Amino acid sequence: MAQDSLGQNQLHTNEQNIGFYHNPVMLAECLEALNIKTDGTYSDCTLGGAGHSYAIALRLDENGTLHAFDRDEDAIAFAKRRLAGVKPKVIIHPVRFGELKNEIEAGTLDGILYDLGISSHQVDESARGFTFVGNNPLDLRMDRREGVSAQEWLRTVSADDLAAALRKNADMDRAFKLSTRIVEMVAAVSAEGRSVLPSDMKAVVESVFPDKKREVNGLLARVFQAIRMEVNGELKEIEDSLRAAVDCLKVGGRLVVMSYHSVEDRCVKETAAEFERDCICPEHMPVCTCGGNHRRLKKVNRKPILPTDEEIAKNSRARSAKLRVYERV
Ligand SMILES: C[S@@+](CC[C@H](N)C(=O)[O-])C[C@H]1O[C@@H](n2cnc3c(N)ncnc32)[C@H](O)[C@@H]1O
Incomplete structure (x- = not known):
């Protein structure tokens, strides 16, 4: 997949001005998967240091809208500075992404991104007790x-x-x-x-x-x-939010989810699979009684997209990433 040099260069310029928070993983792949329309409405459910959000915002014009979610107040504060002055309307939701259905109207989004897990900032700030480096009391809450x-x-x-x-x-x-x-x-x-x-x-x-x-x-x-x-109730958050995401997407909209370990990835795959079937009858039913036609997601890529060796060499955090891409049908 081609690297988007415009997005990357502008990203680095901005980073130098406001300091380091997190290196976005598979940025070019996520942008391509979102299939961005300049006047579209997108949601970044895991704002973090706004690495992905900023690059999405660069591809939107003044008619575009970006909704951004994070439950961590450090992320919200940093991302607000980073997104200041971008062209599209940016709406920050300082809440859990499990709240998606209460925040976004059904059928209004062209794309939704999840970059699951925790940010480098959360790990590096040992005072927050996310890491065993620094020997600070265990906290581990994102909010x-x-x-x-x-x-x-x-x-x-x-x-x-x-x-x-x-x-x-x-x-x-x-x-x-x-x-x-x-x-x-x-x-x-x-x-x-x-x-x-x-x-x-x-x-x-x-x-x-x-x-x-x-x-x-x-x-x-x-x-x-x-x-x-x-x-942090992470698996329930993912399940609740992905189910809501299916409702929030327009037909043709993209659901783009990046996970970092097998438990997260399994949760994403199994939750999405609920919406990939036409028939939703329980498995033991001998004949279909649901009427079929329930399918609301299709896979865009048969297998998850993985980071390149080049990216892993530059950013070891990318090594376990898996990107799954679905389209609302
Ligand atoms: C891997 S980081 C995202 C990094 C971001 N894509 C970037 O490029 O800077 C994940 C972020 O999602 C947030 N997060 C994780 N679970 C969340 C949830 N259930 N609701 C809202 N935010 C969540 C974390 O606080 C963290 O800031």
Whole structure:
């Protein structure tokens, strides 16, 4: 796919002025998948540092509209500066993208983009407790104004529920042993009257996987991912929002979703599959009674689009990205 040098150059010029937040992944591929009309109406459901939003805005004229969603107030503040002065109308929705159906009228969008997961800024700001670098108390919320932090959640969760989250959100092995030790550790740390730290989690992971010393950071990253996804309700957000997205799109509009790990990708694929069938009768029904004709999405690419080796060499965060593209029918 051709690199769009206009978008990329203008993006870098702007970045130099306002500082670094996040390097947009598969930018040219996302723009091509959105099939942008200059006077169209688009939604970027994961604004972040506005890397994708800014490039979309450059392709819209004064008759175009961009709706942008993020639940993180740092992202909203940064993106507002970055999008200042662009031609199209930009409407920022500082809410969860699970709220899409309450914010956008049905049948009005030409394209919707999701760049799932967390931004480099969220990872790099170790004070926000997203990372095990820096050893700050575990928080892991994208929106610190709502819900409970990771350590508050860990204080109340049972070993069974934590094991289920480790399996569902990160396909973790030895999930029950791990969850039991985490629950014990959290109780001990709370009795000491201090916060749960990444170093406490690391000690637990090392004790459960003594045979995988070299993989400890990768395993710890998956434990963090599982807890983060639970604290932010990430899979439910994706399911709710994708279902609403189908209603919000015009016929011919594009649904473009980029995921970064197999659990997210499976959720995207399975939720979209609900809308790719003409017949929605339960599988056990011997004959169709729904009348058929229910199909509302078709795949634009049979297989997900992957980043080029060149992009992965420049931005290691791109290495696990998978882009799925659908059209509203
Ligand atoms: C990978 S980053 C997006 C980066 C952006 N595409 C860019 O180029 O700068 C994902 C962003 O989505 C936001 N996010 C994740 N889940 C969300 C949700 N359910 N509702 C709203 N925002 C969400 C995160 O706060 C984060 O800023």
